[in-house]
Amino acid sequence: MDNTQFYFIETFGCQMNVHDSEKIAGMLRDLGYVETKDKNNADIIVFNTCCIRETAESKIMAKIGDLKALKARNKNLITVICGCMTQQRGMAELLKKRFPFLSIVIGTHNLDRLEEYIVSYKKQKKFQNIVWDKEQEITENQKIYRDSTNHAFVNIMYGCNNFCSYCIVPYVRGRERSRSVDEIVKEVKSLAQQNRYSEIVLLGQNVNSYGQDFKDGVTNFVYLLDKLCKIQGDFKISFMSSHPKDFSSELVDFIASHQKMSRAIHLPVQSGSSRILKLMNRRYTAEAYKSLVDDMYAKISGLSLTTDIIVGFPGETEDDFLQTCDLVKYCKFSSIFGFVYSKRNGTPAAKFENQVPYKVKKDRITRLFALEHQLQKEELLSMVGKTFDCIAEINDKGFLVAKTENHKSIKIVNGNKSICGEKCKVKVKALDEKELLGEVLK
Ligand code: SF4
Incomplete structure (x- = not known):
């Protein structure tokens, strides 16, 4: 009889959560579980949650509700809810009340101990609410x-x-705690030795x-980067x-002078209006941001900048929004992660007056994306006819693509997958809608 036990993890939110899910997967594999992509087959289901927006939270609540039917079919199914949403005060109790079938609710601070909580749940078969107020220990x-x-x-x-308003x-992940330089260097060295990764992303x-x-x-950060670049x-x-x-x-000078440093930099600006930035408690002005960007473009060749922008922050006027559009044009972002402001209970901004009506927010985000689209098209068109140093890889859709130093993806039309992982020179031949098409030069 096949006794294989399967795990299913669904991750919501940012890269930090994606990486936490890699740690959860490591613990579950250690317990003998094997991954399944179908939660109907799972013996343990983990939702690694996010609470950055209330809409995200409602979506997760609905998904937790759906687990009831699976639990009814499989009495031994273990259901785990973890991540930022569960770290909020009172959330574990609320979840248990609303979804009595849950097995384990665990916060962010002690997620690294999930393995031992699963073992203990299996013995006791009793709901475990394990949300610590104490900040996360750094587990190596x-x-x-x-x-x-x-x-x-x-x-x-x-x-x-930082407590942006x-x-x-900061309320669900606690204060800043850095890992030691030695531990980070040890981890990156071991990843480099595996020769599998073209990029190490520090989080x-x-x-x-x-x-x-x-x-x-x-x-400081530059001190760490210096060790890692060696x-x-x-x-x-x-x-x-x-x-x-x-x-x-x-840091700008360091990136400019070290080839190991990626030229793709994500620098969240959030707004182009200094007045709104102040209300957001970002502690820089639009002018300071622009002068930082000037410095980066002047020194870092091949720089590709991406950013986050929130539209419709409480009190944002049409003029503030137009200042954001001006900043977007000025900074020539390759890509924008744009969000409509959504009230987040427990943060200062949720209590601000002058909340912007949803219709206005929707209109602004549509205009922001149209601007982004126009700028992206101009940037991609400027690459046609040029040759780039790239690394060949397979993208999410299974196509062979070449990645430029600044993270632009070029679909290779004359190569085969055997060059995957290799360095190559690629000439961009055309732009098809949003997709660059190129040929590998022999
Ligand atoms: S948005 Fe501000 S408060 Fe939130 S994680 Fe980033 S720096 Fe910290």
């Missing part, structure tokens, strides 16, 4: 199951000290403040997310 030597072949996520720090993260809510909690006057291997280093207020000119 975790079993991480990475199924990406191109990039590997590495946490360098946890938590955030719209954001719940933190604000990587630019890495090491500040050590208060040793030496350790590791042998053919890979690029990128990072997310960055806070513009902490993006130093030392």
Whole structure:
């Protein structure tokens, strides 16, 4: 008889959660579970949740409700809810009341101990509410199951000290705690030795403040990058997310002078209006952001900038929004992650007056995306006829593509998949709708 036990994980939210799910997968594999993509076959189901927007939370609640039918069919099914949503005060009790069939509710601070909680649930068969108020311990030597072949996520720090007025993260992820330089170097070295990853992505809510909690006057983000760039291997280093207020000119110079550093940088601006930035508690002005971007373009060749923008923040006028559009044109972003402001209970902005009507927010986000589309088209058209140094890889749709240094994807029309993972020179021949088409040069 086949006794294989299957796990199913659904991840909501950001890269930090995606990487947490890789750790969850590592723990479940250690317990002998095998992955299934079909939750109907699963013996354990984990929802790794997000609470950045209330809409995300409602969607997750509906999905948890759907688990009731699966639990009715399989009495031994273990259901686990974890992540930022569960870390909110009172949430575990609320979930248990609303969904009595749940097995384990665990917060962000002790997620690394999920394995032991599952073992204990299996013995006791009793609901476990394990949400710690105490901040997450940094656990080293975790079993991480990475199924990406191109990039590997590495946490360098946890938590955030910034308290942007719209954001719940500092309340559910705690204050900034950095991993030691030695541990990070050890992890990146072992990833480099596997020779599988073309990119190592360093993760933190604000990587630019890495090491500040050590208060040793030496350790900072550039210090860490310097150590990582010395590791042998053919890979690029990128990072997310960055806070513009902490993006130093030392960091700009470092990226400019180190080929191992990726030229694709995500620098969330959130708004182009200094007045709104102040209300958001971002602690930089639109002018300061633009001058940082000027410095980056002047020094970092092949720079590709992406950003996050929130439209319809409380009090945002049409003029504020037009300032955002001007900043978008000025900064020539390759891509924008645009969001409509949504009230998040527990944050200061949720109590602000002058909430912007939904119709106005919807109109602004539509105009922002139209602008992004126009700018992207101009940028891609400017690449036609040029040749780029790339790495060949297979994209999500199974096509052979070439990735440029600044993360542009070119569909290869004359190569075969045997070149996957290799460096190649690709000439862009045409732009088909949003897709660049290119040929590998012999
Ligand atoms: S920097 Fe601001 S937006 Fe980013 S996680 Fe911290 S509080 Fe949230």
